[in-house]
Amino acid sequence: xxxxxxxxxxxxxxxxxxxxxxxxxxxxxxxxxxxxxxxxxxxxxxxxxxxxxxxxxxxxxxxxxxxxxxxxxxxxxxxxxxxxxxxxxxxxxxxxxxxxxxxxxxxxxxxxxxxxxxxxxxxxxxxxxxxxxxxxxxxxxxxxxxxxxxxxxxxxxxxxxxxxxxxxxxxxxxxxxxxxxxxxxxxxxxxxxxxxxxxxxxxxxxxxxxxxxxxxxxxxxxxxxxxxxxxxxxxxxxxxxxxxxxxxxxxxxxxxxxxxxxxxxxxxxxxxxxxxxxxxxxxxxxxxxxxxxxxxxxxxxxxxxxxxxxxxxxxxxxxxxxxxxxxxxxxxxxxxxxxxxxxxxxxxxxxxxxxxxxxxxxxxxxxxxxxxxxxxxxxxxxxxxxxxxxxxxxxxxxxxxxxxxxxxxxxxxxxxxxxxxxxxxxxxxxxxxxxxxxxxxxxxxxxxxxxxxxxxxxxxxxxxxxxxxxxxxxxxxxxxxxxxxxxxxxxxxxxxxxxxxxxxxxxxxxxxxxxxxxxxxxxxxxxxxxxxxxxxxxxxxxxxxxxxxxxxxxxxxxxxxxxxxxxxxxxxxxxxxxxxxxxxxxxxxxxxxxxxxxxxxxxxxxxxxxxxxxxxxxxxxxxxxxxxxxxxxxxxxxxxxxxxxxxxxxxxxxxxxxxxxxxxxxxxxxxxxxxxxxxxxxxxxxxxxxxxxxxxxxxxxxxxxxxxxxxxxxxxxxxxxxxxxxxxxxxxxxxxxxxxxxxxxxxx
DNA sequence: TGGAACCCGATTTTT
DNA sequence: TCGGGTTCCA
Ligand SMILES: Nc1ncnc2c1ncn2[C@@H]1O[C@H](COP(=O)(O)OP(=O)(O)OP(=O)(O)O)[C@@H](O)[C@H]1O
Numbered sequence: 001x002x003x004x005x006x007x008x009x010x011x012x013x014x015x016x017x018x019x020x021x022x023x024x025x026x027x028x029x030x031x032x033x034x035x036x037x038x039x040x041x042x043x044x045x046x047x048x049x050x051x052x053x054x055x056x057x058x059x060x061x062x063x064x065x066x067x068x069x070x071x072x073x074x075x076x077x078x079x080x081x082x083x084x085x086x087x088x089x090x091x092x093x094x095x096x097x098x099x100x101x102x103x104x105x106x107x108x109x110x111x112x113x114x115x116x117x118x119x120x121x122x123x124x125x126x127x128x129x130x131x132x133x134x135x136x137x138x139x140x141x142x143x144x145x146x147x148x149x150x151x152x153x154x155x156x157x158x159x160x161x162x163x164x165x166x167x168x169x170x171x172x173x174x175x176x177x178x179x180x181x182x183x184x185x186x187x188x189x190x191x192x193x194x195x196x197x198x199x200x201x202x203x204x205x206x207x208x209x210x211x212x213x214x215x216x217x218x219x220x221x222x223x224x225x226x227x228x229x230x231x232x233x234x235x236x237x238x239x240x241x242x243x244x245x246x247x248x249x250x251x252x253x254x255x256x257x258x259x260x261x262x263x264x265x266x267x268x269x270x271x272x273x274x275x276x277x278x279x280x281x282x283x284x285x286x287x288x289x290x291x292x293x294x295x296x297x298x299x300x301x302x303x304x305x306x307x308x309x310x311x312x313x314x315x316x317x318x319x320x321x322x323x324x325x326x327x328x329x330x331x332x333x334x335x336x337x338x339x340x341x342x343x344x345x346x347x348x349x350x351x352x353x354x355x356x357x358x359x360x361x362x363x364x365x366x367x368x369x370x371x372x373x374x375x376x377x378x379x380x381x382x383x384x385x386x387x388x389x390x391x392x393x394x395x396x397x398x399x400x401x402x403x404x405x406x407x408x409x410x411x412x413x414x415x416x417x418x419x420x421x422x423x424x425x426x427x428x429x430x431x432x433x434x435x436x437x438x439x440x441x442x443x444x445x446x447x448x449x450x451x452x453x454x455x456x457x458x459x460x461x462x463x464x465x466x467x468x469x470x471x472x473x474x475x476x477x478x479x480x481x482x483x484x485x486x487x488x489x490x491x492x493x494x495x496x497x498x499x500x501x502x503x504x505x506x507x508x509x510x511x512x513x514x515x516x517x518x519x520x521x522x523x524x525x526x527x528x529x530x531x532x533x534x535x536x537x538x539x540x541x542x543x544x545x546x547x548x549x550x551x552x553x554x555x556x557x558x559x560x561x562x563x564x565x566x567x568x569x570x571x572x573x574x575x576x577x578x579x580x581x582x583x584x585x586x587x588x589x590x591x592x593x594x595x596x597x598x599x600x601x602x603x604x605x606x607x608x609x610x611x612x613x614x615x616x617x618x619x620x621x622x623x624x625x626x627x628x629x630x631x632x633x634x635x636x637x638x639x640x641x642x643x644x645x646x647x648x649x650x651x652x653x654x655x656x657x658x659x660x661x662x663x664x665x666x667x668x669x670x671x672x673x674x675x676x677x678x679x680x681x682x683x684x685x686x687x688x689x690x691x692x693x694x695x696x697x698x699x700x701x702x703x704x705x706x707x708x709x710x711x712x713x714x715x716x717x718x719x720x721x722x723x724x725x726x727x728x729x730x731x732x733x734x735x736x737x738x739x740x741x742x743x744x745x746x747x748x
Numbered sequence: 749t750g751g752a753a754c755c756c757g758a759t760t761t762t763t
Numbered sequence: 764t765c766g767g768g769t770t771c772c773a
């Protein structure tokens with residue numbers, strides 16, 4: 001047996017060596033599950049003699065896939081992992097579908113619609129069905145449809161099960177949406193998983209072929225697979241049963257996306273005589289961190305009890321940071337980073353800052369910049385979601401897939417070609433009449449009886465697309481994009497505008513261009529336009545890591561899953577933020593699992609921080625410390641002063657506060673239930689007061705604010721629910737607040 | 749047609 | 764507070 005297996009403990013090694021038949025590794029955080037998968041693949045190749053292309057490994061993110069490939073390369077010779085199939089469910093099946101999708105009536109150059117594209121298509125469907133987004137929010141429809149798809153509930157079944165009025169409406173949209181996707185020759189994210197099932201069902205020969213090809217199937221983070229993923233995996237493994245899954249039910253944090261722990265719980269029933277291995281040694285964190293994690297997760301009722309034992313000593317205590325507001329919180333985080341760097345010589349890359357919602361990143365980001373701490377935000381506004389990038393990509397999508405009307409509509413008047421709504425509607429009518437796609441209608445514009453001005457604009461557009469198409473056939477992706485930039489003058493337009501925003505866009509477009517270069521360099525055999533588009537459709541900001549760069553990582557807790565950092569800050573530990581407003585006990589348990597994930601990312605030092613007040617929707621809100629902090633053994637926590645929490649004067653916990661009046665604060669404005677202290681707000685509308693408002697505020701009025709303290713009104717703007725007051729606070733300076741939310745108390 | 753002025757709702761979390 | 768969407772006007 002080869003020596004790399006030395007890097008495993010006994011149970012891990014057994015799991016690696018059990019190469020045949022169904023195997024599940026069920027174990028807590030940091031117990032080396034991912035290592036087992038990695039080594040098992042290396043073992044299959046090196047010792048069992050399996051050819052890399054016969055192994056399919058599915059991960060949760062592209063980043064995890066990249067890292068796994070790298071590590072396997074590290075164990076074996078360089079390049080031996082290159083023909084392995086490693087990727088997310090989505091990227092692997094997108095690639096496979098390109099070879100087979102013609103069998104189920106799509107063109108191989110199908111477009112992949114991201115969430116924004118899907119929503120815009122849904123909006124269109126709703127418009128056609130006369131459903132107003134006010135009564136039925138697009139986001140809700142989108143998530144309902146996506147949830148259905150992820151549970152493999154297709155429109156007919158959805159329709160049958162739709163009882164209440166709302167789901168019946170959703171059902172109508174769903175049906176039309178699916179239809180339109182097909183018209184666009186497009187798949188949305190969920191289709192990338194559903195279409196393989198359709199394909200396998202309708203063409204069993206294809207399934208058989210793939211079953212013979214993917215002789216070994218391995219799945220990481222199995223606890224977060226959804227029903228469709230489960231079904232696809234089952235189909236592929238049906239013959240040989242060589243399915244190997246690893247996961248931790250305590251880290252299931254994607255149930256809102258259809259992830260279903262029962263996939264894990266039923267593994268034994270689904271695959272007869274499956275072997276199950278449990279790893280108990282944690283190699284990542286200090287005992288302190290692990291004890292904290294264990295005490296938190298033990299509060300969940302729905303869980304498989306698992307042992308998890310530290311392999312190192314207690315280490316440093318957990319530090320609780322309490323701050324006046326979120327700015328101060330961020331400042332303190334920055335201070336701690338600098339002081340640890342100086343005292344311990346830690347690199348920036350050793351630090352990670354986590355938060356529950358993306359909105360929290362802004363303040364942290366500002367503070368990092370102010371303190372000249374290099375940082376990188378993962379997620380937030382993805383590069384690929386930027387308008388200019390989406391526009392450029394839409395052009396390329398249309399070039400590849402002329403039925404992609406979604407993309408056509410996006411760029412037909414960008415840059416402006418004087419083709420406005422009116423013209424577009426005419427074009428749509430014409431297309432409908434002739435039963436053509438929008439692009440075909442554009443090509444045949446001269447037969448549409450349009451004004452010659454419009455015909456010219458449309459033909460000009462068509463010839464650009466046609467020229468790009470020829471370029472795509474003859475040249476590289478780089479050539480196609482260059483042609484777009486040159487013909488439309490996109491870059492020079494932005495340069496001329498010469499605002500900071502336009503220059504940033506200019507830079508982004510340049511960046512996209514250099515990405516096409518890199519892409520050609522890295523994928524010699526598969527560098528067509530289609531390959532490029534498929535890759536970037538499924539890529540996200542979360543994927544990039546450059547080991548060489550040295551920066552502090554900022555990300556949501558969700559994005560942190562699977563990662564580890566020596567020093568971790570979990571910020572925003574406040575009631576209603578983390579845990580985020582949860583109404584059902586099940587949701588609270590998922591929040592708790594999320595907290596468990598956050599804690600267990602830390603190797604040597606953990607900070608938990610919270611702020612007494614925080615701006616939300618531009619208004620300061622009082623915050624209470626998260627109950628989650630009370631779920632950690634107070635002996636493990638010290639305050640910034642170094643005092644043990646268990647010995648500190650008892651903090652009033654959020655639960656003890658519940659029901660008790662807190663001065664001047666409802667945590668957030670409660671719609672339709674104004675707190676008694678809020679100055680009564682007159683309903684907007686016909687009875688709007690005119691003339692000098694009978695406001696309780698006048699310049700000079702002395703007021704008290706829950707957070708900013710005492711102050712004097714300087715100015716009153718507007719009236720009614722939108723009334724704002726400018727106040728000079730004794731300690732906090734000048735602020736303009738909305739009366740409705742400010743919870744001001746008039747004093748004196 | 750396109751820009752500017754306004755209004756309103758949003759914050760979960762991501763492939 | 765911010766950004767998307769709508770409305771209104773040149
Ligand atoms: N047998 C071992 N000996 C030494 N270190 C190990 C061993 N197994 C794993 N590790 C180390 O422990 C850390 C956690 O391993 P890994 O990421 O594989 O755990 P995991 O179970 O996938 O964690 P999580 O579920 O939290 O993502 C890694 O730094 C890894 O290198």
